[in-house]
Amino acid sequence: MSEAKSERIPAAERREQILDAAAKVFGERGYAGTTTDQVAQAAGISQPYVVRMFGSKEKLFCELLLRARESLETRLRTALARPEVKALDAKELKKFLGRAYVDLVGEGDIVLPLAQGFLLGHDPVIGRYAREGFLDIYRLLRDEAGLSPEEVRDFLAGGMLLNTLMTLQMTGLYDSDDTARELLGCAFGEKLDLVLKPKAAS
């Protein structure tokens, strides 16, 4: 990504680098489909260091889930705190929060590990963690945003569709497939370009 050559870096900072790299790789390839070595290479360090920093692959992934959830909750709460929110009815609020979510999706691969985690219900430790996170988001939308259960459901549904389009890498078909273009335009709306060209960074 952005690293220079080998330098000694404080553990806390290195930890963040690893988490960033892991978010990208896990978000793309899923939990079981990702090796700790792929994470290490993406972070520019050796594989044993990744394992030693987090204890295990599983703990690293759980850390990612927590991080993604916190990012999302912070983002939603920040959006809810904006003054113009008070004037919105439920339908408008849902759209408003939807745009906040797309922003977060467009900013990087922070939320994709969350989507990957939602497929791990069978796992005794990650599954429990992922369900808890999902329900936490649900309660935030219901209790803090004041949405009805049906509105929360629709919001979450839209989010799941966006997640699916991202993990499917549907954006790669934007230029070559008419149907994909129509679907993407319809799903991401005016924020589409946030998600189409994430190739220039830092």
Place this chain on the structure above:
Amino acid sequence: MSEAKSERIPAAERREQILDAAAKVFGERGYAGTTTDQVAQAAGISQPYVVRMFGSKEKLFCELLLRARESLETRLRTALARPEVKALDAKELKKFLGRAYVDLVGEGDIVLPLAQGFLLGHDPVIGRYAREGFLDIYRLLRDEAGLSPEEVRDFLAGGMLLNTLMTLQMTGLYDSDDTARELLGCAFGEKLDLVLKPKAAS
């Protein structure tokens, strides 16, 4: 599941048994998280036989994706062919098709491999296959059901939420968690019991 002890069974029939077992295991654990031996044990045969029957794990999974897609498309087309459909407006039609989808989800683990496939956009062969299937469903809903792109989007979004709740195994929290109960009731509606107790079969 249902097999007696070792019997010689015609290949075509055995093939279906393997596909059924694979749908369940892959649907639960994902592509990378599933071993061919797990499929074999679920089907009551040896691991090499699974591999030889389909050539490779990858080909088996693609076969599953195709099968799931065909089941879904058939189900949707059958629903669309019913006479009462003509009297429905777009919103009612969307609900009607939604119930048909829930029925399919409730009947077994046919569609869960599809959901797992949607996470494999990074894979050069499965990813292409999964995207194509997704767009095929999109076109069916748009062209054959006559829904607008926005309506198709909302339908797909709802389906993705149901998929997520299933792969998260959220139904396991129905009895113990109030929030989960509310969310599940809201997402599955009157069809909820189809998905709650899938423990008695055949």
Place this chain on the structure above:
DNA sequence: GTTCGTGGTAATTGAATGATTACAAACCGA
């Protein structure tokens, strides 16, 4: 009754992978 196609498994293999160990080099306070 032997041969041949079909349905199946046991044994093995080679590669991949998460984790551990042992060690080295850089930094830092005394």
Place this chain on the structure above:
DNA sequence: TCGGTTTGTAATCATTCAATTACCACGAAC
């Protein structure tokens, strides 16, 4: 400058897994 702590790696280990090979059993046709 010396001793210890922190940052990091190379080498290796034990497993796991998809795939291959080599084989076996049953039945039908001749």
